[in-house]
Amino acid sequence: MFGHNFKCALKTLFKNKVLLFWTFAFPIILGTLFHMAFQDIESNETLDVIDIAIVENESWKENKILSHVFDELEGDLFSITYGSEEEAIALLNDHKISGYLILSDTLKVVVKENGIDQTVLKFVVEEITETEEIMKQIAFRNPMKEESFYQNLYSMIGQIQNENKVELVDISNQNLSYTMIEFYTLIAMTCLYGGMLGLYVVNQNLANQSHNGKRIAVSPTPKWKVILSSALAGYVVQLVGIALLFLYTTFVLHVDYGNDILKVIFLTLMGCFAGLSMGIMIATLFKVSENTKTGIIIAFTMLCCFLSGMMGITMKYLIDKNIPILNLINPASMITDGFYALYYYDTFSRYYFDLMSLFLFSLLMILLSIRSLRRQKYDSI
Amino acid sequence: MKKVIEVKSLTKEYKGLRAVDDLSFDVYSGEILGLLGPNGSGKSTTINCLLSLLKFQTGSIQIFGKSMSPTAYEIKKQIGVVFQEVAVFQELTVRENIEYFCGLYIKNKKMRNEYVEEAIQLVGLEEFKKFYPKQLSGGLLRRLNIACGIAHKPKLIFLDEPTVAVDPQSRNHILDGIKRLRNEGATIIYTTHYMEEVEILCDRVIILDKGKIIASGTPDELKELAKIEEKVSVEIEKISTEKLEEMKRFKNVDDVKYIDGILVVTYQKGKNNLIHLIDYLKKENLQYNKIYSERPTLNDVFLELTGKELRD
Ligand SMILES: Nc1ncnc2c1ncn2[C@@H]1O[C@H](COP(=O)(O)OP(=O)(O)OP(=O)(O)O)[C@@H](O)[C@H]1O
Numbered sequence: 001m002f003g004h005n006f007k008c009a010l011k012t013l014f015k016n017k018v019l020l021f022w023t024f025a026f027p028i029i030l031g032t033l034f035h036m037a038f039q040d041i042e043s044n045e046t047l048d049v050i051d052i053a054i055v056e057n058e059s060w061k062e063n064k065i066l067s068h069v070f071d072e073l074e075g076d077l078f079s080i081t082y083g084s085e086e087e088a089i090a091l092l093n094d095h096k097i098s099g100y101l102i103l104s105d106t107l108k109v110v111v112k113e114n115g116i117d118q119t120v121l122k123f124v125v126e127e128i129t130e131t132e133e134i135m136k137q138i139a140f141r142n143p144m145k146e147e148s149f150y151q152n153l154y155s156m157i158g159q160i161q162n163e164n165k166v167e168l169v170d171i172s173n174q175n176l177s178y179t180m181i182e183f184y185t186l187i188a189m190t191c192l193y194g195g196m197l198g199l200y201v202v203n204q205n206l207a208n209q210s211h212n213g214k215r216i217a218v219s220p221t222p223k224w225k226v227i228l229s230s231a232l233a234g235y236v237v238q239l240v241g242i243a244l245l246f247l248y249t250t251f252v253l254h255v256d257y258g259n260d261i262l263k264v265i266f267l268t269l270m271g272c273f274a275g276l277s278m279g280i281m282i283a284t285l286f287k288v289s290e291n292t293k294t295g296i297i298i299a300f301t302m303l304c305c306f307l308s309g310m311m312g313i314t315m316k317y318l319i320d321k322n323i324p325i326l327n328l329i330n331p332a333s334m335i336t337d338g339f340y341a342l343y344y345y346d347t348f349s350r351y352y353f354d355l356m357s358l359f360l361f362s363l364l365m366i367l368l369s370i371r372s373l374r375r376q377k378y379d380s381i
Numbered sequence: 382m383k384k385v386i387e388v389k390s391l392t393k394e395y396k397g398l399r400a401v402d403d404l405s406f407d408v409y410s411g412e413i414l415g416l417l418g419p420n421g422s423g424k425s426t427t428i429n430c431l432l433s434l435l436k437f438q439t440g441s442i443q444i445f446g447k448s449m450s451p452t453a454y455e456i457k458k459q460i461g462v463v464f465q466e467v468a469v470f471q472e473l474t475v476r477e478n479i480e481y482f483c484g485l486y487i488k489n490k491k492m493r494n495e496y497v498e499e500a501i502q503l504v505g506l507e508e509f510k511k512f513y514p515k516q517l518s519g520g521l522l523r524r525l526n527i528a529c530g531i532a533h534k535p536k537l538i539f540l541d542e543p544t545v546a547v548d549p550q551s552r553n554h555i556l557d558g559i560k561r562l563r564n565e566g567a568t569i570i571y572t573t574h575y576m577e578e579v580e581i582l583c584d585r586v587i588i589l590d591k592g593k594i595i596a597s598g599t600p601d602e603l604k605e606l607a608k609i610e611e612k613v614s615v616e617i618e619k620i621s622t623e624k625l626e627e628m629k630r631f632k633n634v635d636d637v638k639y640i641d642g643i644l645v646v647t648y649q650k651g652k653n654n655l656i657h658l659i660d661y662l663k664k665e666n667l668q669y670n671k672i673y674s675e676r677p678t679l680n681d682v683f684l685e686l687t688g689k690e691l692r693d
């Protein structure tokens with residue numbers, strides 16, 4: 001009976017076009033779009049660089065991060081003249097520069113008039129100051145390889161350049177981690193969307209949720225066998241989908257997931273399991289139409305992915321910094337962060353923490369649904 | 382006769398609504414028992430309670446002499462159910478659907494394949510084996526629904542309005558199939574609100590209203606309850622009230638009604654009632670189009686017992 005039901009569940013899933021779209025096609029399409037967007041950025045025409053001056057006082061010379069950042073931006077976003085404050089003021093008065101920067105306690109921007117250049121300048125400086133703050137915190141809390149630290153830094157620079165629609169130069173030979181994070185969230189999204197598969201098959205097995213469920217419930221096949229085999233089928237299809245996504249992003253889009261393949265696989269397996277158990281929870285706990293349930297999964301997944309940086313990496317940093325508690329209940333951020341930790345950190349404690357969080361999340365989902373999964377007789381169907 | 386089902390004082394309440402009210406009845410081996418009742422009378426609820434899908438407040442249910450429960454797999458093996466709603470997988474073909482549901486009962490693959498083919502023949506879907514449910518018409522879909530429920534050759538079959546929204550041709554096909562199942566030895570519980578079906582199909586009928594049994598017996602026994610033996614309907618343009626009153630005083634006449642251009646005269650008993658009526662109409666020079674005489678139907682029984690029509 002187990003095999004019979006498993007086979008049937010596989011067949012129904014592989015023939016359900018809507019489900020296959022969301023779990024197979026959509027992630028691949030989205031991945032392609034991401035890829036195109038980044039390529040686009042790379043081939044964009046360069047905007048005119050903004051002429052600025054930086055006051056080279058003691059604090060500036062001491063601040064390694066900032067000087068590094070502006071070195072990177074030199075020639076690309078800014079054309080920078082270094083000198084004393086007097087020189088800077090003179091340049092500003094002669095309209096030779098749009099503004100100048102001076103670092104004391106904070107990084108100050110001095111401008112004379114208002115215009116696009118000035119706005120961009122102010123925005124970038126704000127962005128950099130914020131990033132610098134986060135970088136310091138990260139460096140303080142997590143021991144990182146120096147290489148990784150700069151990787152991170154580059155990624156932020158990339159981000160800043162991106163947001164200002166400026167040509168993105170390939171700073172190192174590796175892909176920018178900005179892109180990487182997007183693809184990590186894409187994997188997270190696919191894991192969670194996989195919940196739809198679990199939702200669908202389990203829904204078909206519950207007498208209070210579907211007509212097929214009633215038919216199955218009156219048969220002499222024990223309920224646990226039916227549900228377990230269906231959930232397993234959902235999991236298998238989910239894994240096929242995510243394997244395709246991995247193959248596609250690795251070989252066609254050249255995304256690099258790091259070298260520890262086993263850990264990557266393990267994290268993905270756990271992520272899929274979290275998605276599956278979330279799907280089952282939604283299947284059992286809500287008594288609404290199947291389409292509504294699918295809608296709930298899509299909405300929840302998108303929210304989770306947004307909060308873990310899918311639509312802009314800044315979100316991830318903002319949440320890491322301000323409301324880290326959200327990461328403890330957001331499965332997408334656990335998955336994204338797991339990949340991130342694998343790629344950037346020497347130690348695995350953060351990775352294992354993410355893995356553990358995913359496991360606990362899945363466990364919670366299953367505990368929530370177990371009561372209604374075990375129910376055999378209903379008050380109303 | 383052997384009892385297959387024994388239901389004792391079954392009561393089922395949904396939040397505040399008593400859908401089944403102290404119901405007791407038996408089902409005997411080899412019969413087709415009709416559960417007849419208007420919409421909302423509790424037919425489906427009764428069946429779902431019998432199948433241990435629904436919790437109920439009081440009552441006991443024995444099937445094949447054993448107490449029924451969700452884990453009574455030995456009992457469940459011998460039961461087949463066709464629910465009121467079509468329950469099939471949209472992603473599976475006609476054959477795959479039947480095979481799947483049959484597989485929940487029959488492990489042996491060879492035997493299963495034979496059973497599936499037989500079920501396809503029984504409902505006449507030979508030409509549609511490879512079709513998906515959404516490619517089937519309503520009637521064909523109902524046939525598939527039935528095949529999925531009975532392919533494993535159950536000894537006891539529940540059919541909950543299997544012919545609802547089905548054209549007469551499909552319906553006859555379905556009814557023939559059900560008779561064949563009975564002839565092969567199955568016991569059948571058949572719910573419907575079409576009395577015509579009950580009259581041609583059922584050995585015994587239970588009439589339900591508001592969750593209670595209001596009458597039971599063979600179709601003929603029930604018709605006795607209607608206290609009428611003949612019903613004559615005449616299509617007639619117009620007729621005066623005096624004449625209606627006059628007709629009420631005729632011999633054997635139970636009642637005379639004139640509604641929407643149709644004159645209905647019901648007789649308690651007697652012979653030659655129709656001829657007398659025609660003579661009268663001629664004598665009074667009343668022009669009529671059509672005239673026909675009927676035996677009372679279960680609808681009349683229902684009307685007599687509850688004062689309302691079975692179907693609205
Ligand atoms: N899930 C439910 N929750 C609450 N009330 C219900 C539920 N299902 C049925 N009922 C009510 O119980 C009563 C009996 O319904 P049931 O479906 O058993 O009737 P039925 O005889 O099968 O009618 P039909 O001919 O329309 O199928 C109705 O009044 C109905 O409104």
Ligand SMILES: [Mg+2]
Binds near residue numbers: 424425426465541542
């Ligand atoms: Mg019903």
